[in-house]
Amino acid sequence: MVTAAPPLPLLVAGGAGFLGSHLCEQLVGRGGGVLCVDNLLTGELDNIAHLRADGAFELRRADISEPLQIGAVRGIFNLACPASPVHYQADPVRTTLTSVRGTHQLLELARHCGVRILHASTSEVYGDPAVHPQKESYWGHVNPTGTRACYDEGKRCAESLCFDYVRKYGLDVRVARIFNTYGPRMQTNDGRVISNFIVQALQNQPITVYGTGSQTRSFCYVDDLIEALLAFMNAPAGVPSPMNLGNPHESTILELAELVIEMTGSRSRVIFMPLPSDDPTQRCPDIERAREHLRWQPKVPLREGLRRTIHYLENVLRQPRRRLRRAAQSAAPIHQDSSGPMPGPLEAVHVRR
Numbered sequence: 001m002v003t004a005a006p007p008l009p010l011l012v013a014g015g016a017g018f019l020g021s022h023l024c025e026q027l028v029g030r031g032g033g034v035l036c037v038d039n040l041l042t043g044e045l046d047n048i049a050h051l052r053a054d055g056a057f058e059l060r061r062a063d064i065s066e067p068l069q070i071g072a073v074r075g076i077f078n079l080a081c082p083a084s085p086v087h088y089q090a091d092p093v094r095t096t097l098t099s100v101r102g103t104h105q106l107l108e109l110a111r112h113c114g115v116r117i118l119h120a121s122t123s124e125v126y127g128d129p130a131v132h133p134q135k136e137s138y139w140g141h142v143n144p145t146g147t148r149a150c151y152d153e154g155k156r157c158a159e160s161l162c163f164d165y166v167r168k169y170g171l172d173v174r175v176a177r178i179f180n181t182y183g184p185r186m187q188t189n190d191g192r193v194i195s196n197f198i199v200q201a202l203q204n205q206p207i208t209v210y211g212t213g214s215q216t217r218s219f220c221y222v223d224d225l226i227e228a229l230l231a232f233m234n235a236p237a238g239v240p241s242p243m244n245l246g247n248p249h250e251s252t253i254l255e256l257a258e259l260v261i262e263m264t265g266s267r268s269r270v271i272f273m274p275l276p277s278d279d280p281t282q283r284c285p286d287i288e289r290a291r292e293h294l295r296w297q298p299k300v301p302l303r304e305g306l307r308r309t310i311h312y313l314e315n316v317l318r319q320p321r322r323r324l325r326r327a328a329q330s331a332a333p334i335h336q337d338s339s340g341p342m343p344g345p346l347e348a349v350h351v352r353r
Contacts (some may be wrong), residue, residue, distance in 0.1 A: 006033065007032055007033055007074070008033065008072050008073055008074040009032070009033030009034055009035040009056075009058065009073055009074065010027055010032065010033070010034055010035070010073065010074055010075045010076070010077065011035045011037060011070065011073040011075070011076045011077065011106075011109075012024050012027070012034060012035070012036050012037070012077045012079065013037045013038070013064050013076070013077065013078045013079060013080035013102070013106060014037075014038055014043065014078070014079035014080030014081065014120075015034070015036030015037065015038055015043070015048065015059070015077075015079070016036060016038035016040060016043030016044060016045065016047050016048050016059070017038065017042055017043040017044075017047070017079065017080075017083075018047070018083075018181075018183075018185050018186055018187070018190075018222070019079050019083075019120070019178075019181065019222065019225065019226070020036070020038065020043065020047075020077075020079045020080075021043070021044075021047035021048050021051075021185055022183075022185065022222050022223070022226050023077060023079065023226055023229060023230075024036050024048060024051060024057065025048075025050075025051060026226055026230065028051055028054055028056050028057050031056075032056065032074075033056045033057070033058070034051075034056060034057050034058070035058050035060065035070075035073060036048060036051075036057065036058065036059045036060070037060050037062050037064065037068075037070070037080070038059070038060075038061065038062075038080070039061060039062060039063040039064075039080075040061060041063075041082065041087075042082050042083075042087050042187070042190075044185075044187070047185050063098075063102075064078075064080045064098065064101075064102035064103075064105055064106060065094065065097040065098045065101045065102045065105075067105075068105050068109070070109055072113060073109070073113055073115060074113075074115055075115045075116050075117070075118075075233070076106055076109065076110050076115060076116070076117040076118070077117075077118050077120070077229070077233070078102075078103060078106050078117060078118065078119045078120060079120045080098060080102055081095065081098045081099050081102070081120075081151070081154070081155075082095055082098075082151075083122070083151075084190040084191045084192045085148065085151075085191055085276070086189070086190055086191030087190060087191070088150060088151040089147055089148070089150065089151075092147075092149075092150035093150070095150040095151055095154055096150045096153070096154040096157075098154070099151070099154030099155050099157065099158045100154055100157050100158055100161070103119060103158040103161055103162070104161055106119075107161060107162065107165045107171065107173070110165075110171060110173075111165065111169050111171055115172075116172040116173075116174070116233065117162075117171070117172070117173050117174070118173075118174045118175075118176060118229065118232060118233045119158065119159070119162050119173060119174070119175050119176070120176055120178055120229075121155050121158065121159050121175050121176060121177045121178065121242060122151070122152075122155050122177060122178055123177055123178065123179040123180070123244070123246065123283055123285065124142075124148070124151055124152045124155060125140050125142070125152065125155050125156045125159065125177060126138060126140040126141070126142075126177075126280075126283075127140045127141040127142030127143065127152060127278070127280065128141050128142075128143075128278060128279070128280040128281060129141055129280065129282060129283070132282050132284060133248065133250075133284040133285060133286045134244065134283070134284065134285055134286060135244075135286040135288075136177065136240075136242050136243060136244055136286075136289060140156070142156065143277075143278045146277055146278040147276075147277055147278065148277070148278045159175055159242065162175050163175075172237060173241065174232050174233060174235075174239065174241050174243070175241045175242035175243070176228070176229060176232055176242070176243055176245050177242050177243065177244045177245065177246075177285075178225065178245050178246065179218055179220060179244065179245065179246025179247065179283065179284075179285045180192075180193075180194075180217050180218060180219050180220065180246065180283070181219075181220045181221075181222055181225045181246070182194040182195070182219055182220075182221065182222065182305065182306075182309055183221050183222030183223065183305060183308065183309050183312075184222070184308060184309060184312035185222075185312070186309065186312075186313070188313060188316055188317065193217065193253060193256065194219065194256070194260075194306070194309065195309075195313065196208065197256060197257055197260040198260055198264065198306075198309060198310050198313050199313060199317065200268055201260050201261055201264040201266035201268045202264055202266065202310070202313065202314055202317055203317070204266055204267045204268055205268060206268060206269055206270070206271040207257045207260070207261065207268045207269070207270045207271065208271055208273050209253055209254060209257055209270050209271070209272050209273070210253070210272075210273050210274065210275045210276060210279065211253075211272070211274070211275035211279070211281075212254070212272065213252060213253045213254025213255075213257065213270070213272070214252055214253075214254065214281075215252065215253055215275075215279070215280065215281045215282065215283075216250045216251065216252050216253070216281075216282050216283060216284060217250070217251065217253065217256075217283050217284075218246055218247045218248060218249055218250050218251070218283065218284045218285060219247055219249075219251065219256075219302055219305070220245070220246045220247035220298050221247075221298065221300035221304075221305035221308075223300060224247070224298040224299055224300055225245060225246075227296065228245040228290060228294065228296050229245070231294040231295075231296050232245070232290075232294060235293060235294060239293050239294075240289055240293060243289050243290055243293070243294075244285040244286060244287050244289065244290060245285070245287070245290060245296075246284075246285040246287065246298075247285075247298040247302075248284060248285055248286070248287050248297075248298075249298075249302065250282075250284045251302065254270070257270050258270075259302070259303070259306065260306065260310075263303070263306055263307065263310060264310055
């Protein structure tokens, strides 16, 4: 009797990170194998600990900016890149190489396997926008030599590679421009505004608002964002790309700070600091394309999403040992890249809803 081969996995690059771990969790729950590739630079084993006992999930520690040896896959999600200024500015050269060389390698893998790839881009490609809200047709206003350029321009170059692969090879590439996302598994020290404010408020420390606090952002809860990524990946061939994915409800930074103080019952006071270089004054997506083609829009209100995120970060702060575990990640037993030739072409990806 011939035993059927196990189904090919979906590859999630950056799968141990904030967004990647939520995506892996959803994919495993929907059936089918998941191959998580992460260098654990900003990803955490704690994020995927509950998945590692599942036979459908595999973790390989690897850096997509370095040579990869990956076998056959049935589709690729590229979420691999530090996404907060604290992390992407810590090693700007590596950030750029992850965005550009890493994306190139995954595009080559997708081409070789004949599968669909979803590339996670960012609202940062719009820079400090002169158009509001931002439509996908807007080309952006980015400083190519500033301190944020390693991320902004790295992602813009990665998008250029994606669309060159569409034109040259006919590859099925979906580019998602992700706006500010928040929720459980954010790191306490990642420098993002929501995690910053919550951690400061829970510890009754001053809430640091940069500039006057009048600059705006739109905040999308992580569950809504993951639903959008899956819908985009599963959409029929020819779906428009790039596509904005985010929450079109806009809040000022000062309004967010006051809401966090209220919801945490904090004694924190707001202090104002100089605005960082090239920090956008307005950021809000036009999501008409997602509404029309994915039948998607965010559902979780900001107050409810903040409640869940506060509960998560409060628990993390109560567990100091958890923060120490990241230092030991390099010693954890993780499947390294396999060697051997790449397989032949495969059928296009399909993620079961």
